[in-house]
Amino acid sequence: MNSRAPKRIAYYGGSFDPPHSGHLGVARAAVASGRTDRVLFAPAFVPPHKVNSERASFRDRCNMVKLLIGGEPGFALCDIEGRLKLTPSYTIDVLAAAEHELKQPVQLLIGGDSLRDLHLWHRAEELVRRHEILTYPRRGEMPEAGELDRHWPPELARKLRSGILDGSFFEISSTNVRNSMAKLTGTVHINSGVPESIEEYIRQHNLYRRSQEMENMTEKKKISSAELADFCAACALEKKAENVLKIHVGPASSVADWFVISTANSEPQLRALVSFTERELREKFQLRPLSQTGESVSGWMVLDFGNVIVHFMTPETRDRYNLEGLWGEKPAEEALHKLAGNRA
Secondary structure, X not given: OOOOOOOOEEEEEEOOOOOOHHHHHXXXXXXXXXXXXXXXXXXXXXXXXXOOOOOOOHHHHHHHHHHHHOOOOOEEEOOHHHHHOOOOOOHHHHHHHHHXXXXXXXXXXXXXXHHHHHHHOOOHHHHHHHOOEXXXXXXXXXXXXXXXXXXXXXXXXHHHHHOEOOOOOOOOOHHHHHHHHOOOOOOOOOOOOOOHHHHHHHHHOOOOOOXXXXXXXXXXXXXXXXXXXXXXXXXXHHOOOEEEEEEEOHHHOOOOOEEEEEEOOOHHHHHHXXXXXXXXXXXXXXXXXXXXXXXXXXXXXXXXXXXXXXXXXXXXXXXXXXXXXXXXXXXXXXXXXXXXXXXX
């Protein structure tokens, strides 16, 4: 009779676009900590019609994960999100499906940035009560002392703190890797943070071909209003905003070209969405808003980038003001000026 306990399994989700040595280092450190025995690398599913030339498809990302973890004992690819095709894909639902397939409990492996925002996730308290959360530190992204206590009941804050692993920081990001990949020429290995096998895969499949164009755009600080609206909408989606909507108001208004509207389910999420969007635009395009109006307590905050105005609203505020309902074939100019905060 085999009395050995079943191996503990950690679900490691992410875009893995592309997977790199930092991802591998986190998984190795998790196993070395003695807190888990196996790590499942689980690329997030993105519907095929939403994949653009700056991103790789689910299939390509799975193939690159296989190349990254090949020969690593205890590591495996998990393609469950692609098979479930859930949109939106909530972690608590994916983990339930994984546990059903594996017939055993599953841990969740996240980074420090995710721990900081974990209270904003869908059914967050239930997620933490049901699963052991292992957190790998990221420089500048770990919650400060007491921050967990402000967002979680005492027993869950203690549980989350107990899951923080020790280890070195991995100073590498998929964004930097994609930018490096755009410089690939011939068969020269450029030590980009991914194995040569993944570099070759990227080269053969012509992935990230627009990364250099976007980098040049960043250097020149040029981005069209349509691209800016797309980017702001993507930021909102990345931080779990709901009902993200872009409205092209340019043909009927001198106030802006685009409105981007998204729903935050709490005041903390509202503040997090504004902070994240501001930071991403500042770092990637050196763009700062002309103004920021509203307060989280009012349920409505606005970032004004001139041709693009970004609204973050709680469900109650969005229902009350019904911004999208103000537009017929031609938006009312007076209403647009009011909503824009009378910038003129």
